[in-house]
Amino acid sequence: MDSHDEIEIADRISRRRVLGTVLAALAFLGVQIVARPVFRSDGYGASGWRAYAWPFNASLLLLLLLPIGGYVWGRRVRALVNDEVSRNNSRVATAAAFWLAMFMALVVYVLPPSVGLTAREAAYLVVTPTSGFALLAFAWLESRALRDG
Amino acid sequence: MGDQLENQLREERARRQLTQAQLAELVGVSRKTINTVENGIFVPSTILALRLAKALGTTVESLFRLR
Numbered sequence: 001m002d003s004h005d006e007i008e009i010a011d012r013i014s015r016r017r018v019l020g021t022v023l024a025a026l027a028f029l030g031v032q033i034v035a036r037p038v039f040r041s042d043g044y045g046a047s048g049w050r051a052y053a054w055p056f057n058a059s060l061l062l063l064l065l066l067p068i069g070g071y072v073w074g075r076r077v078r079a080l081v082n083d084e085v086s087r088n089n090s091r092v093a094t095a096a097a098f099w100l101a102m103f104m105a106l107v108v109y110v111l112p113p114s115v116g117l118t119a120r121e122a123a124y125l126v127v128t129p130t131s132g133f134a135l136l137a138f139a140w141l142e143s144r145a146l147r148d149g
Numbered sequence: 150m151g152d153q154l155e156n157q158l159r160e161e162r163a164r165r166q167l168t169q170a171q172l173a174e175l176v177g178v179s180r181k182t183i184n185t186v187e188n189g190i191f192v193p194s195t196i197l198a199l200r201l202a203k204a205l206g207t208t209v210e211s212l213f214r215l216r
Contacts (some may be wrong), residue, residue, distance in 0.1 A: 002169070003174045003177070004174050007170055007173050007174055007179060007180055008170070010179050010180075011179065011180050014181060051161075052181070063216070080178070080179040083178055083179045083181065083182050084182060084191070084193070084194060084197060085179070085181050085182050085185050085191050086181070088191065107151070142181075143188065144213070145181045145184065145185045145190060145191070146181050146184070147184070148184070
């Protein structure tokens, strides 16, 4: 494969990654908004494997922000996909999500005790919007970088 | 501080009749990198600035300047 092909392939993969990231984030947030499973006794709040579905999904999604994976593309294409710009976009999205996490944690903290959140619910309220936001921010920055012009 | 970086990358690339993809190939980066630098969205590292200048046969100072 010559370097022209590698650049074309990296461009296509980067575009697909934007779409995949948006779809994954929206699916994740959509399920949380519609079903709110952590607050249901038979949902993530239940004991057993269902309780670990949400942190498992959230962890997988957050991995999209790391410059890992894509080992089938080869070292050169992987380096082009996770280039300086993408690594910077990932850092910017992560930093913005950090501030959202701090805000959400403070909101959870000032909620009156009568709300009666469990530690699991509090963690859910911080991590869910934060991880969704981080992914959407990363996708937006990447999409802006890929825009022709 | 508060300086902004201006660049002549698009003009230099056009002068050499190169597409973004062709310049990316010469420099060994993605087309996305060239695009973001040209549009002022991304401030390149010193290494990347040197590689861009070398690929275009010019100097970093002629490609980038502070406004």
